[in-house]
Structures are given as structure tokens and as C-alpha cells.
Amino acid sequence: MLDETRNYDLMPFHALEILNRAKSLEAGGRVICHLEVGEPGSPPAPRVIEAVAKAxxxxxxYTNAKGLIQLREALAAYYSEQHGVIVDPDTILATMGSSAGFIIAFHTAFRPGARIAITRPGYPAYVNTLVGLGFEIAEIPLSAASGWQLRGADIEAAYRLQPFAGLLFASPANPTGAAVDRAGMQDIIDTCKRLGVQLISDEIYHGLDYRGASVSALELTRDAIVINSFSKYYCMTGWRIGWMVMPEHLLRRAEILQQNLFISAPTLSQIAATAALGERDYSEEQKAHYAANRTLLSEGLQAIGFDVGHLSEGAFYVYAGIAPFSNDSMAFCQTLLEDAGVATAPGIDFDRADGRSFVRFSYAGTRQTIELALERMRAFLK
Known part of the structure; x- marks a missing residue:
């Protein structure tokens, strides 16, 4: 059921504030276990660094506003090889991370003040970006009982209560790791088409799906706006490079906005991204580490007493209930950091209504970090 009574305002990204405090403690000599941010523990592939050094x-x-043609052609090849679809390089825009992609997408597809639907829990920047840009928000609450899955029926029920112009949806999702299969994606696409809702498919965790190949909206429709990033699968956080694939009728407006808001994505980052697309074997090696970390962390948290539910299907997070320990996720995370040296992300980042009962743990780091964090939490929470 859609929540029509929520008040929205800008809120800090608490996970980043936890990170800042953790770094302050480290500067004072403490060893902190970082499970708070979705940041791969490995650097980009060596050939990525080599390509940048050479260039x-x-x-x-500046580059072309859409990005280097070499990068866009490599991305078109990626869609052909990984998803079996033909994408015209001219419909691809290289962006300053997925964050710039969201801004361009919102201003391209919707009139000022339009209402955009998002799922709850969800990535906190969705709410804050929409609020900051003056759009209205409709939240569609999801539940652990349904595996945090969004279904077409949920979209339709929400729309009947409060119509919206667009839906921003991520699979795999942050913070839950929930991922839809092909049938689930088709259900969402069909529902949006029937209701006249513009779909924005956030695919930044593609490649990090543990059940099989990730399903892109582009396999099923060319009407969706698709946003992706090199940050997660390609281990390139901080390079601020992503991309978006636009429906043809929105392409020119998106290009004009890119020209004026951002000019172009960083040139060196585009060169690095082009090289990264040829290094999927390296990325698959990192994914294998995440898969092992996923089991280690999930089973360890469950043994301590956290409510983990089923294994996450994608990304690199465990969204766990903390009812046996606290009903205030912010206070819980602060205490865990100060007293046990374990940095985590409070659920209120991702769900302003019910997030006080949850904490997000990232397993993107090293096995050693996770083992030490579990040991510390076991001792602290016993």
C-alpha cells in the first residue's frame, strides 16, 4: 500500500557520516572494520590503470557531450554480448557516475514537480535527489516477507491511490540485494506501459547477480531509461563514471542537459571505463570473492542473532533486522562503531518509516575484515 502521509525533506547520508567518524577514529590509531559503504575492496583491473597512465x-x-565514441561503441558491444540486444552507440551517454544519470533522467523525462515512484527501502539518494530537484515522491513499501520484491501488482495498487509519472526501480537493489528475474522484469515493464508510467531502470549492480545473468530492461523494451555505472562491478568507485541508454524520443533533450549541466564525463575516467569493459574476467574474480563473503557474513550475522532472512540475490549487502538488540538503528550503528570498532549503515538511510529496525552490512570488502567484524560483534553483543 502506498504511504500518502509522508513528509519529505533533505536528510544526510548517514552511512557516509559513519564513514567520516570511522576515519577519524582510524586517524587516532584504532582499527575499524568497514561494512558501512558499498565500496569494493579491490582496485580496478591493472590494465585500467595502465590505460590511464598511458593516456x-x-x-x-572535454569530450563529446555524449562521451568518447570508443567508450560508447564498447558499451554497445557489451549489450550485444551480455544481453543479446543491439544498442545504437548514439543512444548512449557517458555520465559523471549514476548520480548525474539520475539528474539528467528526471529533468529529461518529467515536467517540474512531477511525482516519481520509488521503492522503500531504497537507495537514499533517490529521495534526496528528487527532493532537491523539486519533484514529488511516491513510495511503494516492500517487505521482507515477500523477499523485498517489487511486483506489477504493487505498482498498480500504488498508482490507483496516487498516480505518478515515473518509476525508478533497481535490480539488484540497494540495500536488500533483491533482484527480479526475466518474468519479474517483464511484469514491471508491462505494468508501467499499461499505466503510462516512464520506467527508469537502475542497473548499477548488474554483473553482481548470484543466481545467473542480470536481466536488463533493454532486453524487453526500448522505452525505459537505463542507468548504469562502473563503480560496483568494475571496482571504480571515485572515478565518477557511468552511463545511460535513452529512448530515442528523449535522447536530444538528454544530450542538451548533459551539455549544460555537466559538459561531459571526465576524460580520463572515460578512458579507464573503456579499458574496464575488456576486463570482465577480473571483475568476475572479484564477484567470486563477494559470493564467498555473502555466505560468511549472512551465516555469521544469523548466528549472532540478527534477522537475516534469505541470502541476498545480488549486489553486496545484507539488510538485517536488529530487533533482538535495538529499535534505533542510528544509535545502534553509532554504538557499534564507538565501542566495537565496526562501521555499518543504519536502516533509516534506506527507509525513513521502518528503517529504525534494520542495519545494512556491506560484504564488498575483504574476508579478513568480515571475519574480524563478526568476532567483534559476537563479543560485543553477547
């Missing part, structure tokens, strides 16, 4: 003396100036 550095000449890589000055």
Missing part, C-alpha cells in the same frame, strides 16, 4: 599526457580537454 595521461594527452588526455586533456
Amino acid at each position: 595521461l599526457p594527452q588526455a586533456q580537454g
Whole structure:
């Protein structure tokens, strides 16, 4: 059921504030276990660094607003090889991370003040970006009982209560790791089409699906706006490079907004991204580490007393209930950091209504970090 009574305002990203405090403690000599941010523990593939070092003396100036043609052609090849679809490179825009992609997508597809639906729990920047840009929000609450899955029936029920112009949906999702299969994606696409809702498919955790190949909306429709990033699967957080694939009727407006808001994505980052697309074997090695960490962390948290539910289907997070320990996730995370040296993300980042009962743990780091964090939490919470 849609929540029509919520009040929205800008809120800090508490996970980043936890990170800042953790770094302050580290500067004072403490060893902190970082499970708070979705940041891979490995650097980009070595050939990515090599490509950047080679290009550095000449890589000055802006690129085409859409991005380097070499990058866009490589992305088109990626869609052909990984998803079996033909994508025109001219419909691809290289962006300053997925964050810029969201801004361009909102301003391209919707009139000022339009209402956009998102799932709850969900990535906190969705709410804050929409609020900051002056759009209205409709939240569709999901539950652990249904595996945090969004279904077409949920979308339709929400729309009947309060119509919205767009739906921003992620699979695999942050913070729950829930991922839809092909039939689930088709259900969402069909429902949006029937209701006249513009779908924005957030696919930044693609590649990090543990059941099989991730399903892109582009396999089933060309009407969706697709947003992706090199941050997660390609281990390139901080490079601020992502991309979006636009429906043709929205492409020119998106390009104009890119020209004026961002000019172009960083040149060196585009060069790095082009190289990264050829290093999927390296990314698959990192994914294998995440898969092992996923089991280790989930089973360890369950043994301590957290409510973990079933294993996450994608991304690299465990969204766990903390009822045996606390009903205030912010206070719980602060105490866990200060007293046990374990940094985690409070559920209120992802769900302002019910997030006080949950904490997100990231297993993107090293096995050693997770083992030490579990040991500390076991001792602290016993």
C-alpha cells in the first residue's frame, strides 16, 4: 500500500557520516572494520590503470557531450554480448557516475514537480535527489516477507491511490540485494506501459547477480531509461563514471542537459571505463570473492542473532533486522562503531518509516575484515 502521509525533506547520508567518524577514529590509531559503504575492496583491473597512465599526457580537454565514441561503441558491444540486444552507440551517454544519470533522467523525462515512484527501502539518494530537484515522491513499501520484491501488482495498487509519472526501480537493489528475474522484469515493464508510467531502470549492480545473468530492461523494451555505472562491478568507485541508454524520443533533450549541466564525463575516467569493459574476467574474480563473503557474513550475522532472512540475490549487502538488540538503528550503528570498532549503515538511510529496525552490512570488502567484524560483534553483543 502506498504511504500518502509522508513528509519529505533533505536528510544526510548517514552511512557516509559513519564513514567520516570511522576515519577519524582510524586517524587516532584504532582499527575499524568497514561494512558501512558499498565500496569494493579491490582496485580496478591493472590494465585500467595502465590505460590511464598511458593516456595521461594527452588526455586533456572535454569530450563529446555524449562521451568518447570508443567508450560508447564498447558499451554497445557489451549489450550485444551480455544481453543479446543491439544498442545504437548514439543512444548512449557517458555520465559523471549514476548520480548525474539520475539528474539528467528526471529533468529529461518529467515536467517540474512531477511525482516519481520509488521503492522503500531504497537507495537514499533517490529521495534526496528528487527532493532537491523539486519533484514529488511516491513510495511503494516492500517487505521482507515477500523477499523485498517489487511486483506489477504493487505498482498498480500504488498508482490507483496516487498516480505518478515515473518509476525508478533497481535490480539488484540497494540495500536488500533483491533482484527480479526475466518474468519479474517483464511484469514491471508491462505494468508501467499499461499505466503510462516512464520506467527508469537502475542497473548499477548488474554483473553482481548470484543466481545467473542480470536481466536488463533493454532486453524487453526500448522505452525505459537505463542507468548504469562502473563503480560496483568494475571496482571504480571515485572515478565518477557511468552511463545511460535513452529512448530515442528523449535522447536530444538528454544530450542538451548533459551539455549544460555537466559538459561531459571526465576524460580520463572515460578512458579507464573503456579499458574496464575488456576486463570482465577480473571483475568476475572479484564477484567470486563477494559470493564467498555473502555466505560468511549472512551465516555469521544469523548466528549472532540478527534477522537475516534469505541470502541476498545480488549486489553486496545484507539488510538485517536488529530487533533482538535495538529499535534505533542510528544509535545502534553509532554504538557499534564507538565501542566495537565496526562501521555499518543504519536502516533509516534506506527507509525513513521502518528503517529504525534494520542495519545494512556491506560484504564488498575483504574476508579478513568480515571475519574480524563478526568476532567483534559476537563479543560485543553477547
